[in-house]
Amino acid sequence: MEQIFGGGIIWTIFIGFIAGLLARALKPGNDKLSFLWTIVLGVGGALLAWFVGSTLGWYKPGEPAGFIASVVGAIVLLAIYAAMRKKK
Template structure:
């Protein structure tokens, strides 16, 4: 149970940092910021495992989560043209 709490908290922080470093207006609110960060972490973990940066079962760290969230936010901006 605590794993999910930490995942959401780290995801929120990663999403918040990604929103601060990415230009433009993005989705707002605690829930959307946390979802953005968690999705960025999952994306960074998946890509990192495929590229051999992380072993099976390892997850991306905070920096990888921020990078993943920033990439997702840039894709959001491209799709919505905001």
């Protein structure tokens, strides 16, 4: 878990929350998520950014994802969530 943002679990939760909040603020639309789901969104965005960045060679092994990439990853996850929710 320390690889996500380069710190401990508390740091990961805090930065994940901030990344989730920014993603919700930057993506158009009304995304009603609780405190916990905002954290999950931010951490999930960081995981997505780290996976894509590692696959494309942007990050070396063991290097954490960048904050901006984490926010972009969270926006992508929000867009996927909105598309899935709209189909129902």
